[in-house]
Amino acid sequence: DQQVKQNSPSLSVQEGRISILNCDYTNSMFDYFLWYKKYPAEGPTFLISISSIKDKNEDGRFTVFLNKSAKHLSLHIVPSQPGDSAVYFCAASRGYGGATNKLIFGTGTLLAVQP
Amino acid sequence: NAGVTQTPKFQVLKTGQSMTLQCAQDMNHNSMYWYRQDPGMGLRLIYYSASEGTTDKGEVPNGYNVSRLNKREFSLRLESAAPSQTSVYFCASSEPETYGYTFGSGTRLTVV
Numbered sequence: 001d002q003q004v005k006q007n008s009p010s011l012s013v014q015e016g017r018i019s020i021l022n023c024d025y026t027n028s029m030f031d032y033f034l035w036y037k038k039y040p041a042e043g044p045t046f047l048i049s050i051s052s053i054k055d056k057n058e059d060g061r062f063t064v065f066l067n068k069s070a071k072h073l074s075l076h077i078v079p080s081q082p083g084d085s086a087v088y089f090c091a092a093s094r095g096y097g098g099a100t101n102k103l104i105f106g107t108g109t110l111l112a113v114q115p
Numbered sequence: 116n117a118g119v120t121q122t123p124k125f126q127v128l129k130t131g132q133s134m135t136l137q138c139a140q141d142m143n144h145n146s147m148y149w150y151r152q153d154p155g156m157g158l159r160l161i162y163y164s165a166s167e168g169t170t171d172k173g174e175v176p177n178g179y180n181v182s183r184l185n186k187r188e189f190s191l192r193l194e195s196a197a198p199s200q201t202s203v204y205f206c207a208s209s210e211p212e213t214y215g216y217t218f219g220s221g222t223r224l225t226v227v
Contacts, residue, residue: 041221042220043207043219044205044218089157091158103215
């Protein structure tokens with residue numbers, strides 16, 4: 001039973017355009033959401049997060065939107081750059097990912113930014 | 116600035132063999148985790164350790180055991196490897212006050 005779902009296995013966009021990655025969750029107890037970025041042969045690295053008390057969080061070119069009623073979040077990358085090409089994982093937690101609040105990950109979306 | 120270090124980076128096992136994956140972190144984090152990554156399945160939690168001396172099962176613990184040796188080290192053991200355990204294994208650590216986990220670079224395990 002996948003509690004965090006990323007329904008698009010892959011996404012291709014042109015350099016300079018917007019990339020939108022989507023994530024859905026089923027557990028209404030989740031109150032903290034994160035995006036991780038993963039390059040081949042490396043571990044995932046933290047990108048951006050959002051608490052359930054907010055509906056938007058912005059960090060440079062990256063913005064995460066949260067729609068609690070729809071149990072949906074999205075990551076916007078504007079403008080997209082070739083270096084953004086990676087697998088992006090959505091993750092959810094009850095809290096700040098501490099020991100008793102485990103991160104549940106989605107299946108990942110492979111983003112390819114074409115020059 | 117090592118962060119989380121995993122050894123080995125690659126391993127090939129025969130079915131039925133045993134091995135231990137090692138993980139060490141130098142960030143003084145209390146919590147440590149083992150995940151596996153499989154195509155189409157994302158990252159799934161195997162075991163975690165809230166603090167030194169405690170361990171708990173995650174989503175997919177069957178076939179694995181763990182040991183939290185001290186605050187720095189958290190090992191994952193496969194007692195009798197099976198082809199279904201072919202995967203990339205990631206160790207991570209965290210503190211509740213920080214955003215998310217710090218991951219190691221992974222161990223690619225193939226069981227033939």
